[in-house]
Amino acid sequence: DARVTQTPRHKVTEMGQEVTMRCQPILGHNTVFWYRQTMMQGLELLAYFRNRAPLDDSGMPKDRFSAEMPDATLATLKIQPSEPRDSAVYFCASGLNSFSGNTIYFGEGSWLTVV
Amino acid sequence: AQKVTQAQTEISVVEKEDVTLDCVYETRDTTYYLFWYKQPPSGELVFLIRRNSFDEQNEISGRYSWNFQKSTSSFNFTITASQVVDSAVYFCALSVRNSGGYQKVTFGTGTKLQVIP
Numbered sequence: 001d002a003r004v005t006q007t008p009r010h011k012v013t014e015m016g017q018e019v020t021m022r023c024q025p026i027l028g029h030n031t032v033f034w035y036r037q038t039m040m041q042g043l044e045l046l047a048y049f050r051n052r053a054p055l056d057d058s059g060m061p062k063d064r065f066s067a068e069m070p071d072a073t074l075a076t077l078k079i080q081p082s083e084p085r086d087s088a089v090y091f092c093a094s095g096l097n098s099f100s101g102n103t104i105y106f107g108e109g110s111w112l113t114v115v
Numbered sequence: 116a117q118k119v120t121q122a123q124t125e126i127s128v129v130e131k132e133d134v135t136l137d138c139v140y141e142t143r144d145t146t147y148y149l150f151w152y153k154q155p156p157s158g159e160l161v162f163l164i165r166r167n168s169f170d171e172q173n174e175i176s177g178r179y180s181w182n183f184q185k186s187t188s189s190f191n192f193t194i195t196a197s198q199v200v201d202s203a204v205y206f207c208a209l210s211v212r213n214s215g216g217y218q219k220v221t222f223g224t225g226t227k228l229q230v231i232p
Binding site: 089106 | 160165212215219225
């Protein structure tokens with residue numbers, strides 16, 4: 001049963017600390033997405049990769065957030081320094097391609113609390 | 116610009132009742148795709164269905180059915196004989212090809228369904 005795997009599932013950290021979230025996309029998928037979900041903003045796209053290259057990161061606060069794909073099986077999202085307003089659920093998702101009909105499959109999410 | 120409206124924020128039904136979740140979308144693209152996802156209390160987003168803009172046939176999968184009407188720009192989701200396990204937040208999403216030639220997905224704000232035993 002292929003699925004997107006995210007770690008950590010839950011993270012509580014102090015303000016100012018670095019947070020790294022990791023994602024293993026479904027094997028064979030070449031598009032990876034990072035979404036953030038909050039009650040106020042709903043689902044927001046932070047970053048979008050195709051074949052490990054960033055296609056769109058316009059939704060990501062550049063001063064503290066960074067997203068990379070060191071290889072095809074690993075995507076990372078880093079927050080440095082973290083702030084309480086970053087508390088949210090961060091979802092990684094992957095898809096087979098980037099055409100408009102691409103079905104996006106989500107991981108279980110990383111629940112981040114910054115205190 | 117694309118927009119997805121899920122006007123029902125929360126719905127409560129008693130088990131075994133039928134319930135319809137509304138989704139209205141806006142786009143100027145003639146080729147687009149519509150999706151429904153389920154987010155149960157455990158938090159993960161589960162893909163339910165994908166339809167393209169050229170296929171207006173309704174679809175049924177067990178107790179789930181989807182009604183796509185281009186004339187009203189709607190893609191509604193009906194659960195027949197609801198069960199407690201259907202309690203979740205349901206998201207409708209619209210996907211188009213953006214000016215850069217790749218996928219752009221717009222999610223609705225979700226409808227929280229509570230099925231009461």
